[in-house]
Amino acid sequence: QLMESGGGVVQPGMSLRLSCEASGFSFSMHGMHWVRQAPGKGLEWLGVIAYGEDITYYADSMKARVTISRDNSKNTVYLQMTSLTDADTATYYCARDYFPVLGRIDSWGQGTPVTVSS
Amino acid sequence: QSALTQPASVSGSPGQSITISCTGTSSDIGSYNYVSWYQQFPGKAPKLIIFDVDNRPSGVSDRFSGSKSDNTASLAISGLQAEDEADYYCSSYTTSSTYVFGTGTTVTVL
Numbered sequence: 001q002l003m004e005s006g007g008g009v010v011q012p013g014m015s016l017r018l019s020c021e022a023s024g025f026s027f028s029m030h031g032m033h034w035v036r037q038a039p040g041k042g043l044e045w046l047g048v049i050a051y052g053e054d055i056t057y058y059a060d061s062m063k064a065r066v067t068i069s070r071d072n073s074k075n076t077v078y079l080q081m082t083s084l085t086d087a088d089t090a091t092y093y094c095a096r097d098y099f100p101v102l103g104r105i106d107s108w109g110q111g112t113p114v115t116v117s118s
Numbered sequence: 119q120s121a122l123t124q125p126a127s128v129s130g131s132p133g134q135s136i137t138i139s140c141t142g143t144s145s146d147i148g149s150y151n152y153v154s155w156y157q158q159f160p161g162k163a164p165k166l167i168i169f170d171v172d173n174r175p176s177g178v179s180d181r182f183s184g185s186k187s188d189n190t191a192s193l194a195i196s197g198l199q200a201e202d203e204a205d206y207y208c209s210s211y212t213t214s215s216t217y218v219f220g221t222g223t224t225v226t227v228l
Contacts, residue, residue, distance in 0.1 A: 033217065042121070042222040043156075043164065043207050057215045060119055093163060103152045103211050104170065108163040 002094050007112030010084050018079040020094030020109055028072040031097035033105055034079045036090040044090075049077060051100040084116045122146065122208055122220035129226040130198045138223045140191040140208035146218055148189040152211035155184060155193045157204050164207060168193060195225070203227045 006018040020032070034046040047058035049068045056068050062081075070077040077094055091111040098104040123141040130136040140147070140155075147153055153171045156164035166175055168184040171191065181196045191210070195202055208220035 035219075043158075043209075043219040045209075045217045045219055048217065059216060098169070102215070102217055103150075104154055104166075105156075105209065105217070106166050106169065106175070108165070110163050 002096065002107065002109030004092065004094050004109045004112035007092060007114045009115045009117055011118050012085055012116055014084055015080065015082045016084060016114060017081075018092055018094075018112060018114075020077045020079075022075045022077070022096070025096070027075040029100060031100055031102045032068075032070060032077040033095045033097060033102070034066075034068060034077075035093045035095055035105075035108075036088075037093070037111075038087075038090040041090075046079070048097065048102045050102075055101065057102065086116050088114065089116045090114060119212060119214065119216055119218050122210060122218055124206075124208060124220040124223045126221070127224045127226060129228055130195075131228045132198055132200065134198050135194060135196040136198060136225065138193045138195075138206055138208075138225070140193070140220045142189050142191070142210055142218070144189060145214070146189075146210040146212040147186065147191050149213050150211050151186070153184070153186055153191045154209045155182075155191075156207045156209065158207065159204050198227055200227050 004020045033048045049056045067080040093111045095105045095108045098106045151171045155168035158164040171186045172184040183194045206223045
């Protein structure tokens with residue numbers, strides 16, 4: 001099970017930090033992704049962190065503003081995003097990869113909505 | 119990393135078969151067999167229905183099947199049912215060690 005938290009209303013220009021707590025599987029053995037979906041739009045992959053906490057890959061469009069980290073002792077993965085604009089309004093999902101790094105997203109959290117608005 | 123290209127919508131009558139295409143490049147679909155398909159209902163999280171081009175997770179109906187040729191993957195739904203009405207997304211691993219989704223297809227059961 002994956003449970004995201006930290007969503008809500010954020011002012012333009014501010015930063016956000018989302019958390020995703022995992023349970024029911026060996027968290028430290030899997031890559032963990034963040035994916036977002038703007039209202040009425042498709043899925044957008046943001047990035048992934050490998051099982052070992054020190055390898056990350058990001059979408060080119062997000063590289064400058066996004067940091068993904070994880071704490072395997074807490075079974076938790078984090079997403080930090082800076083300089084938010086209204087284009088960042090979306091539901092943010094964390095998702096598990098079947099592999100230790102990436103290749104196949106096989107399960108998803110329920111998502112946490114983020115609204116960027118003044 | 120451009121999104122994989124899918125038709126915006128596909129429709130069919132109950133009992134019919136439909137196919138959704140997913141076109142990428144030699145940097146994603148054409149390079150690996152790490153193609154997955156997801157089903158998403160309104161307001162819900164996506165659900166994996168096909169992985170590694172043509173494999174179904176346990177519990178997914180065998181009416182769903184996947185295939186790939188060169189840079190294009192396809193999802194087929196046979197014996198279309200009202201419960202299949204949803205959005206469908208393809209995805210692929212890429213040569214840049216990233217992940218890319220398709221543009222999404224809305225399936226309508228007439």
